[in-house]
Amino acid sequence: MDRRGFLPSRRSQNPQPDGEHNGVVTSVLPKFRYHPDPLATGSVEPSSTECTVCGQSRGYIYTGPVYAIEEHDSEICPWCIADGSAANRLGAEFTDVGWGVPDDVPASACEEIAHRTPGSSSWQQDHWLYHCADGCAFLGAVGRRDLDDYPDALDVLLHETDQFGWSAEQSQRYIDSLDANGQPTAYLFRCLHCGTHLVFSDFT
Ligand SMILES: [Zn+2]
Numbered sequence: 001m002d003r004r005g006f007l008p009s010r011r012s013q014n015p016q017p018d019g020e021h022n023g024v025v026t027s028v029l030p031k032f033r034y035h036p037d038p039l040a041t042g043s044v045e046p047s048s049t050e051c052t053v054c055g056q057s058r059g060y061i062y063t064g065p066v067y068a069i070e071e072h073d074s075e076i077c078p079w080c081i082a083d084g085s086a087a088n089r090l091g092a093e094f095t096d097v098g099w100g101v102p103d104d105v106p107a108s109a110c111e112e113i114a115h116r117t118p119g120s121s122s123w124q125q126d127h128w129l130y131h132c133a134d135g136c137a138f139l140g141a142v143g144r145r146d147l148d149d150y151p152d153a154l155d156v157l158l159h160e161t162d163q164f165g166w167s168a169e170q171s172q173r174y175i176d177s178l179d180a181n182g183q184p185t186a187y188l189f190r191c192l193h194c195g196t197h198l199v200f201s202d203f204t
């Protein structure tokens, strides 16, 4: 998959209703509370491929991970993720919400993130981020320069490596090496309630 970073301020707009994209007829994408622009993050791509769940070709296909007990060779459209039918049919989850979930986040939010939200295949070690007793909206992969616009997120990253005993200099060098399209990459989220930006990086 093409790993694309993006600047949220310059991110692509969803296409017009029933438009055309590279010759593929497209419909307006469903709304995802926790992944507001899956086209910009690369988790959904224009495609004439038929969805194995609903049997329709609606102009977009999901490119992210499918976590299921059995291996599925499935092409899934974003609509079947949004209404839960893909998760039901395949017994699958699309994001990993298994760890780091604060106690005050309701089970309904975790359920929506796991079963009705597109994940991202660019994550090495995927997990969702949470704030104000809810899941955050995933905005996409970012590099060092993108983070200039998000001092709150940059501050989080500066302390991400504290637990490993890194010096401020080491942390800074690591952050300076972040690349939206390479390694390591950072993943930007925004709190749906207070607007705070959160981030984690592929720390390997
Ligand atoms: Zn479908």
Ligand SMILES: [Zn+2]
Pocket: 131, 132, 191, 192, 193, 194, 195, 196
């Ligand atoms: Zn918040």
